Every structure is written in C-alpha cells, then in structure tokens.
Amino acid sequence: MSRNLNNVSPMHGHPWTSQRRLLLELLHDAEGYVDAKELYRRASARDESLSPATVYRSLNLFKELGLVDEMRLGKVRCCYEIKRASEHQHLVCQGCGKVIEFQSPYVRKLIQAVRHEYGFNVTKAQLYLEGYCLECQEKEKSDSPCAATQGKHHE
Amino acid sequence: MSRNLNNVSPMHGHPWTSQRRLLLELLHDAEGYVDAKELYRRASARDESLSPATVYRSLNLFKELGLVDEMRLGKVRCCYEIKRASEHQHLVCQGCGKVIEFQSPYVRKLIQAVRHEYGFNVTKAQLYLEGYCLECQEKEKSDSPCAATQGKHHE
C-alpha cells in the first residue's frame, strides 16, 4: 500500500484527524474531480456528524499543503482532485458536461516561453478548454444538418 | 469613431438602453479586466440609480452576444473585458496581484492537437498561469537570498 493513508501523516504537523483521513480517502477514491458539495455528500454518508465547514477547511488545508489541485471547470464552484504525478489539463464539453483529461507538450513549452519572454516564474498552470466533444458534435449534426459543429444557437 | 457606441447598436435587437450604453462604455475604457463589483462601482458613480442586478444582467447579455470575454483570474469573482481581435492569455502574479497579458502560438497548436487527438471542437480557450513576476522575484531575492524564486514558504 503506497498511499500512506494509514500511518504516516502527510499533514506536515497538522493533526491527523478522522475527518481529514476520511476526506483524503474519498478524494483518492474519486477518480477525478469532485466539488466541495459532492465531497460533503459522500463524506456525510459515512460520518453523519461531519459539517460542511470542515470540508471547506480541510480542502483549503490540503490545497495549502499541495495535496490536492483546485480548478474551476466553468462552474461557479471549484473542483478538487488529488495531486497526481502527471500534469494534465481539462476539456469541458458544453453539450454534455463531460470532462476529458489530456496532456500536451505544448503546455510545458508555453511555460518556458513565458519564463523567457517575461521572466515570469510559473508555479501553477491551468488550461481550460471549452467546446463540444465528438459525441455531441455527432448528435448536433443529426439534429440539424446545417448548423453542425457550431453549437450554442439558442437556449 | 470606430467604436459604434453612439448610433448603431451592437445589441442584435436587444434594446439599446442608457444603462447598457454606460456599461459598455466603461468596459471599453477599462483597459483590461474588471469584475462585476468594480464595474458597478464605476457605473453607479455616473448613474446613482443603477442597480447591481442590472450590471449582472447586462454582463450576461454582453457575454451571450460575444461582446465581452469572461475569465476567472484566481479569485472567486469573474472578470470581464471587451472582446478584442487578438487572443491573449493571462499571467497572474501571486506576489503583487498584477495581471500580465501574453500571446503564444502554442495555444493555437494546443487547440489543433486537441481537435486531432480527441475530435474535440474547442470554442473557448483559457490559459491561466499563476506564479511570480520579475519584480516580485527580485524583491524576494533581496529579502531572503537563499529561498529565491520558490515563493510561498509561509503565511
């Protein structure tokens, strides 16, 4: 078991409470991003007395300690996911809401370019791409053959 | 005058009210991004009776009509700016809060790559880079010579 959720605390001296253990465990198991609300829903299913404030407080702590990544995926709410070794970015489909992860060497190149041209030392890069996934484009095409791939014609 | 703020409405049939005229004018003059709150502050200085709700409603309409770009620059609030011909991205300095605009051909390449690899049709791309600008790095260096360029060691 390489996750060190059991004995060694990754909390840098902050107390390793049952609430934090539960929340980190759920974040690990989430396989992707969750927002605070959803995390609270899942957590309170296992610990009734847990309060939303604790979820927010813990997420902020995890963020500070670099245990989770915070991102905005087009919604008002932030989403969180356990920090992984590989950097990746997100495609968000405006049609079905699906989030696709992807990696690209261009992100690294971009960061290098920014460092060279502006002397800017990048600590966090988030690329957010919105659009339509393949399935939604197909669906659109069969609904109205002429207006395909354009999307968002009316509400 | 090429701004067409006076006679021809860019509103696609939506009434060209004094409030909307004022807000668009302020957005034009803003030279960069403003958030809804700041826009309301500036607008209500010139029209006391203007309500915050109108600012939000107008910004949503402008967004829908493609007159402004909406982005999140690390804060909870959204920021808005008049849509310009040239695409650009933002660097946000964690030290001084400064926002630097930049352009890079890699963004376009990235979008092409995404289209090829995932068949994803990108309609909006936002790259958000956080880090430390040159000045803040210099300042940091002179404050603590060893911990330079790292940033965020403690609160």
Next chain:
DNA sequence: TTGAGATTGCGACTCATTCTCAATCAGATA
C-alpha cells in the same frame, strides 16, 4: 403618438463559503 414587449430598480432570495465559539480531539510529555 401609441402600444407591446423588453428592461430596470428594488428588495427578497439562493447558495457557496467563511466566521465565531464552546466542546472535543490529537499528539507530545511526564
């Protein structure tokens, strides 16, 4: 000038997130 329909201001509302504070807990020490 008129009338229909859209927009506005207002105030109430929603909803995410933070704050306050007393009770409780984690973890170091004896």
Next chain:
DNA sequence: TATCTGATTGAGAATGAGTCGCAATCTCAA
C-alpha cells in the same frame, strides 16, 4: 497510561456574489 495544550470540530450565524419576481419605466417599430 494520564495529563495537558493548542488545534480542530460542529453548529449555526454571517457574508457576499449572483438571481428572481414584480411593478414601473423605457425602447422602438408602426
């Protein structure tokens, strides 16, 4: 293991961005 101290927690109030409903007002086409 018992004790102690400071950090964390739950509960609920507070904050603050953004939305909604409605009556009054405005825009604009006829």
